[in-house]
């Protein structure tokens with residue numbers, strides 16, 4: 041009962057937030073429907089019993105009542121369906137916004153590593169229709185119940201056995217609830233395969249992946265993997281559906297037998313004179329309608345049960361966000377941070393068996409450029425994620441001027457960080473929007489955007505675009521497409537927007553640039569580090585010509601720091617760094 045009330049509260053609030061007028065209109069129509077059903081049956085009895093008695097007024101009133109009830113029923117149904125569609129679309133939008141808000145409002149990105157989070161978001165996304173209609177489903181179940189009670193009172197007046205017909209409603213209702221549980225459990229089991237299927241199939245139509253898939257002639261294989269996942273999730277869902285249908289059929293078989301017995305009883309009562317013909321018509325009309333009411337109740341219950349599962353995902357997501365926010369720090373990062381430290385820091389990804397970072401002790405001082413080097417998979421990007429507060433270390437801590445990063449409000453630390461990354465995302469907006477978003481406070485400042493564009497060399501190709509910085513970067517919308525290197529430069533300009541950052545991270549953002557361009561970019565950031573008070577630059581690169589300029593070079597191997605020092609120190613010590621540097625330099629020679 042408590043869960044039902046919670047569901048009603050959540051879904052009504054959602055519907056209310058999405059479209060007030062539609063919610064009120066639907067509520068009013070559902071109440072009218074409850075009385076229309078009984079009104080129609082009563083009018084039938086009065087018409088039959090008064091036919092041929094000369095009671096014209098009674099006949100006219102009975103006919104008017106019948107007509108009105110039938111009209112409310114027919115028109116009501118149609119309007120309810122229309123309003124429901126409309127409301128469902130709006131609730132869908134509201135829910136999407138809320139889920140995005142929950143995801144982006146979380147202090148770290150840890151939730152994105154959790155399959156359960158993705159499963160619940162995707163199941164919720166597929167159930168917004170049910171969730172939108174569940175408030176109305178509950179109201180309809182209530183209205184059907186009122187209608188059933190009124191029918192039972194009238195039927196019992198004819199014969200108590202007819203009144204008991206209502207008991208027959210319980211097997212289909214109860215068994216349909218069991219059926220629904222089977223369906224939901226199957227959907228839950230199928231969710232991961234369903235996501236994989238969708239994701240793989242999407243690869244074929246997204247421009248970034250479609251080309252590479254064709255070059256490798258891998259479309260068939262990827263399609264086959266997607267099909268395997270589809271076959272698996274459909275098999276699981278079909279099995280659930282089969283079990284559910286079986287339970288529902290048993291319920292309706294019991295009901296149909298009872299219904300046939302009732303009609304037989306009503307016929308025999310008219311035969312023995314125990315009931316008038318009008319009462320017989322009333323009994324048949326009510327019994328028939330009762331079947332409709334039971335069916336309506338069963339449908340509403342199904343809808344509500346589906347919505348209850350969706351609401352459970354919704355409540356889970358909200359609770360998850362609340363729990364995460366409750367343990368997150370709230371102190372704002374104010375003045376420039378002079379020292380960022382990692383102390384005994386280790387990290388294991390959620391669900392991961394092995395730590396990918398262990399025992400990291402490292403201090404970054406303001407004014408320093410620190411380079412991280414190491415083989416693929418050594419843990420460089422993960423270290424960056426800890427420093428930018430995307431993940432909290434699972435061991436040890438990150439300190440800002442001696443205080444744990446966990447004490448600070450994550451958003452305020454992010455406002456003090458900036459960066460460009462190896463897999464920078466392609467923001468397909470206008471050039472100025474794609475750059476301006478690097479510092480939202482200055483996103484409308486054309487002068488600031490221009491400076492960022494010029495400093496990073498983006499103007500060299502943007503000025504040749506048909507509408508300059510107002511050019512739309514989206515081919516699918518008739519806009520312009522950039523090359524891989526141009527997209528990377530745009531990401532660098534975005535990172536350049538923020539002038540009051542404390543930590544700037546360059547995590548291989550120049551892989552697609554030519555060596556000369558890369559060199560210029562790193563010089564630019566080194567200048568920024570020297571100029572701005574409190575600026576710390578963290579550089580991840582595989583190009584040693586760039587790395588050698590750093591004040592401190594840190595070599596990571598298999599999640600641990602194995603060497604640190606300046607280029608000269610490390611070359612003199614002749615360790616891992618010197619070997620890596622030599623092997624790259626000899627290739628150039």
Ligand SMILES: Nc1ncnc2c1ncn2[C@@H]1O[C@H](COP(=O)(O)OP(=O)(O)OP(=O)(O)O)[C@@H](O)[C@H]1O
Nearest residue numbers: 153389392396414415416417418419420421422423
């Ligand atoms: N989101 C993730 N979930 C689980 N494991 C991950 C995740 N991201 C990275 N890893 C694992 O963590 C280890 C370190 O990865 P990381 O990206 O930090 O390495 P890297 O040194 O930056 O490598 P590269 O030079 O290839 O960019 C790898 O073994 C990788 O498989």
